[in-house]
Amino acid sequence: MLCLMTLLPVLPSAAGACCSPVTGGVLEDEQAEALARTFKALGDPNRVKLLSIIAAADDQEACVCDLTEPVGLTQPTVSHHMKLLVDAGLVAREQRGRWAYFSIVPGALDALAGALTSRP
Amino acid sequence: MLCLMTLLPVLPSAAGACCSPVTGGVLEDEQAEALARTFKALGDPNRVKLLSIIAAADDQEACVCDLTEPVGLTQPTVSHHMKLLVDAGLVAREQRGRWAYFSIVPGALDALAGALTSRP
C-alpha cells in the first residue's frame, strides 16, 4: 500500500472523468500529504542523525541525554526533534523512571521504503 | 550503501576514539545531510503528487503543461518544484523542442528506499 509507482489513478480528467474525480483526487491528496509529512520529518540532517544513533545503539534505544552530545544540539532542541519523529510515527517514546527512551518503531522505515519501491 | 540501520560507527567517543572520530564524524554528517536533502525534496505533498503523476504517466514522463492542472498550482510554482526534484536527483529533465520532459531517474527511489531498509 501507499506505493508511489503503482498507486495512482491520476489524471482522470484526461480519461473522461467516469469515476468521481473529486473523490479520487481527494484521496490522492491525503495519501500525498501523509507521505510528505513523513518525509518532512526526515528532511533535517540532525533528525536523520538522531534516528541513526538510536538505530546504532546496542539496545536499539536511547534517551535524550545520550543524544544531545553526538548531534551537538541543546536539550530542548533535541526534545523538539524527537517529538517530530514521534509524531511522524517513526520513533516510539517510552517513559521509564526519570528517562524517556526512544526507539525506532518496528517496520516504520520499511513501510516508508515500501512506499518508494516499485512492485513488479 | 547509505543504509540507516547498518551504516553507523556512531558514538566513537564512548568507544575510545581509535579510528579518527573526526573523519568518521564528518563523513557521518555528510551522509546525514545528503539523505536529509533528498527527503526534504519529498517533504511537500505537491512534490510527492508531481512525482506520482510522472510515474503514472503511460510514457513515464510529463511536461510542465501536463502537471499544472492536476496539482492546481501556477506554472512558475510547478517549475520551482520540478527544479527541486531535479536538484535532488530524483527527476531528470530533458528538453525536446519547446517542451521539457521530466522523468523519474531510474533507481533513484529504490536507492532511497535502500537507505531506509535494514539489510539482514
Add this chain to the structure above:
DNA sequence: GCGACATATCGACGATCGTCAATGTAATTG
C-alpha cells in the same frame, strides 16, 4: 516535603519555504 535530575514546553529570533504575479529566455511557427 525538598533538592536534584531528566525532559518538555514556551517565547523569540533569523532563516528557509511555498506560492504567486510579473518578467525574462528559448524554441517554433507564421
Add this chain to the structure above:
DNA sequence: CAATTACATTGACGATCGTCGATATGTCGC
C-alpha cells in the same frame, strides 16, 4: 523578423522551520 508557445527566473509576501535561553513538568532519593 514578429508573434506565439513552453518554460525559467525574479521579487515579494506570509508561513513554517530550526535553534536557543528561560521556564515548567515530572520523577527520584533523602
